[in-house]
Amino acid sequence: MPKGPKLGREDWRCVLDRLSAELADGPPSQIIAIGGVAFAFAFDSRRTTQDFDAVLDPADAPRILAAADKIAPEFGLPSGWLNERAKHAGLLPPQVSGDVHLLLKVGCIDILIPGAEQLLAMKLMAFRDETDREDALILLRTMNTAGLDLEDVWNRVGGFVLPAKRHNTRLNLDDLWELISEAI
Numbered sequence: 001m002p003k004g005p006k007l008g009r010e011d012w013r014c015v016l017d018r019l020s021a022e023l024a025d026g027p028p029s030q031i032i033a034i035g036g037v038a039f040a041f042a043f044d045s046r047r048t049t050q051d052f053d054a055v056l057d058p059a060d061a062p063r064i065l066a067a068a069d070k071i072a073p074e075f076g077l078p079s080g081w082l083n084e085r086a087k088h089a090g091l092l093p094p095q096v097s098g099d100v101h102l103l104l105k106v107g108c109i110d111i112l113i114p115g116a117e118q119l120l121a122m123k124l125m126a127f128r129d130e131t132d133r134e135d136a137l138i139l140l141r142t143m144n145t146a147g148l149d150l151e152d153v154w155n156r157v158g159g160f161v162l163p164a165k166r167h168n169t170r171l172n173l174d175d176l177w178e179l180i181s182e183a184i
Helices: 009-023 036-042 061-075 116-126 130-144 150-160 163-183
Strands: 029-033 052-056 100-106 109-114
Touching: 009 036, 009 061, 009 100, 009 109, 029 036, 029 061, 036 052, 036 100, 036 109, 036 130, 052 061, 109 116, 116 130, 116 150, 116 163, 130 150, 130 163, 150 163
Parallel strands: 029 109
Antiparallel strands: 029 052, 100 109
């Protein structure tokens, strides 16, 4: 995917407002945010990202993705800025399961977010770069402050991990747990 500008929370709010306007003539839409945009809004972070990783209803995905590509030039974003690449890369089950919460309502679009456990599972499975690591640490610290120990966390997260990725995901969790345990 061609690179676009790194946008922060307020920039993404403008993009989503415009996307909602583009989709306003159709039925209401839902977008499940699973990447950097989710972290920017859910954890009030200064996180920036070049794309919006999402899970879309298969019946509504073509309409939403076409509208996203149509408005992309207005924000200097590349085609495909709104994408389901994580789903197609096998970093999550075909459907998001467990707790899904309303993160943001923007006009005719409900932006949803999976629970912390499923987000952590996705980040630990992907673990591509420093950004995934930092996002996983945010989630892990949140869960750790809830009084959970490592096995409690794995019991909550492990069910969201794809079988082929369980071993490496557990190793990633163990490494991060050691990091946050040293800091306490």
